[in-house]
Amino acid sequence: MDASLFTVQPAGPEPIYRQIVEQLRRLIAGGQLGAGDALPSVREVAGFHVINPMTVSRAYSLAEAEGLLERLRGKGMVVASTSRSSQSEASRLAMLEPSLQALVRQSRELELPAERVLRRLTTLLEDEP
Amino acid sequence: MNAVRQERDEAAIAPLAVRGLVHCYEGSEVLTGLDLAVQPGSVLGLIGRNGAGKSTLIRAMLGLLQPLSGTAFVFGEPALKLSDRSKQRLAYVPQQPEALAWLTAQQMLDYVGRFYPRWDRSFATRTLERWQIPPNKLLAKLSPGERQRVDLIRALASQPELLVLDEPAAALDPVARRELLREIALRAGESGTTVLFSTHIVSDLERVASDVAFLHQGKLLMQCTVDETKERYGRLWLPARISAAAPAQSLSKRRHDDGSLSLVVERDAQGQWPQAANQPGARVDALGLEDLFVEVAA
Numbered sequence: 001m002d003a004s005l006f007t008v009q010p011a012g013p014e015p016i017y018r019q020i021v022e023q024l025r026r027l028i029a030g031g032q033l034g035a036g037d038a039l040p041s042v043r044e045v046a047g048f049h050v051i052n053p054m055t056v057s058r059a060y061s062l063a064e065a066e067g068l069l070e071r072l073r074g075k076g077m078v079v080a081s082t083s084r085s086s087q088s089e090a091s092r093l094a095m096l097e098p099s100l101q102a103l104v105r106q107s108r109e110l111e112l113p114a115e116r117v118l119r120r121l122t123t124l125l126e127d128e129p
Numbered sequence: 130m131n132a133v134r135q136e137r138d139e140a141a142i143a144p145l146a147v148r149g150l151v152h153c154y155e156g157s158e159v160l161t162g163l164d165l166a167v168q169p170g171s172v173l174g175l176i177g178r179n180g181a182g183k184s185t186l187i188r189a190m191l192g193l194l195q196p197l198s199g200t201a202f203v204f205g206e207p208a209l210k211l212s213d214r215s216k217q218r219l220a221y222v223p224q225q226p227e228a229l230a231w232l233t234a235q236q237m238l239d240y241v242g243r244f245y246p247r248w249d250r251s252f253a254t255r256t257l258e259r260w261q262i263p264p265n266k267l268l269a270k271l272s273p274g275e276r277q278r279v280d281l282i283r284a285l286a287s288q289p290e291l292l293v294l295d296e297p298a299a300a301l302d303p304v305a306r307r308e309l310l311r312e313i314a315l316r317a318g319e320s321g322t323t324v325l326f327s328t329h330i331v332s333d334l335e336r337v338a339s340d341v342a343f344l345h346q347g348k349l350l351m352q353c354t355v356d357e358t359k360e361r362y363g364r365l366w367l368p369a370r371i372s373a374a375a376p377a378q379s380l381s382k383r384r385h386d387d388g389s390l391s392l393v394v395e396r397d398a399q400g401q402w403p404q405a406a407n408q409p410g411a412r413v414d415a416l417g418l419e420d421l422f423v424e425v426a427a
Contacts, residue, residue: 010332010335010336011331011332011335011417011418011419012417013359013414013415013416013417013420014359014415015355015356015359015360016335016336016356017356018356042318043315043318043319046314046315046318047311047314047315049336050307050310050311050314050336050337051314051336051337052172052314052317052318052336052337052338052339053314053315053317053318053319054317054318054339055339055356057318058356105412108409109410109412
């Protein structure tokens with residue numbers, strides 16, 4: 001995997017380190033990154049995206065603390081062997097949190113009763129794709 | 130023994146620090162009692178509107194002008210009486226370099242290189258070519274942009290511990306600008322170089338800066354890490370009917386034609402937005418640095 005794995009939007013309202021962690025979560029949950037896959041080095045990511053290496057380190061450390069990555073001697077950061085199975089329902093649900101918050105905000109702005117929104121959401125969720 | 134202690138002290142000392150800086154031009158105050166310390170290894174981006182006094186602040190920090198009052202320290206030494214040893218450890222690129230105009234770019238780099246113990250000659254040669262500087266033309270005959278590029282090469286080739294750049298982006302095309310930013314970022318991250326740069330291109334700052342300071346009306350606003358500015362500040366919008374609920378404390382306040390209000394607000398120690406944000410109809414938007422800057426400085 002090289003540094004083009006990530007996309008970085010420096011001007012966005014979300015700090016870059018969080019953009020990277022968020023992408024790692026999605027890539028691992030979605031299976032694009034599998035256990036043992038090596039991550040590009042801090043230097044590679046910083047050089048490629050022209051961002052501060054400390055930002056990349058911070059993202060990797062956070063991902064390590066979350067159990068997404070692990071530090072292997074001589075290999076650098078790799079996707080943790082337990083990362084997929086340890087994805088509890090709660091942590092997968094947490095990934096939806098920002099979208100749910102946005103949905104709640106918009107529903108309030110539109111002054112929609114909660115039950116109508118929930119009913120529609122249930123229909124969408126239960127519908128076969 | 131002494132050398133060890135000296136090294137340890139140097140590691141702890143902020144490479145740049147000013148206290149109570151006040152300065153005036155023609156009777157109007159440009160800096161109004163300003164404190165700032167740049168920590169070792171940090172990359173501080175200084176933003177402010179044109180004429181906000183960014184260059185004045187930088188020059189005062191380096192002891193290149195004597196402020197009306199206040200103190201400036203470089204590597205812990207009074208900036209106005211800097212030792213040669215400290216001068217070797219820092220590199221400053223002004224907006225309009227004028228020194229040594231009677232030399233060619235190549236001659237100038239060869240000449241000044243001798244004064245720096247860690248001069249990187251091959252970097253200088255390589256970058257001169259990549260940034261398309263005619264090496265044998267007199268500096269006086271180069272365009273202002275080319276002049277500043279040569280000076281940036283000089284500054285980087287000296288491998289300084291402290292790098293101070295005044296609007297470095299102005300002289301570079303987007304490709305060369307990226308290269309410069311990459312140099313800044315990697316040197317700070319890997320060699321622990323401390324960097325201060327002023328810019329009006331906020332996205333440059335967001336890429337490589339670890340810290341940001343807004344210079345506005347002679348004061349520094351929101352001096353914190355770049356990540357913090359994004360997490361700690363937001364724009365609270367209140368429709369007209371509840372605009373009376375606006376918090377007393379805010380960094381900026383704008384009333385719109387329809388009576389609604391936009392305010393830049395800050396999370397409290399518990400991470401909560403001000404009370405008014407919970408009112409029905411109120412909205413808090415996350416802000417990029419540029420939006421934040423415009424809200425506060427407009």
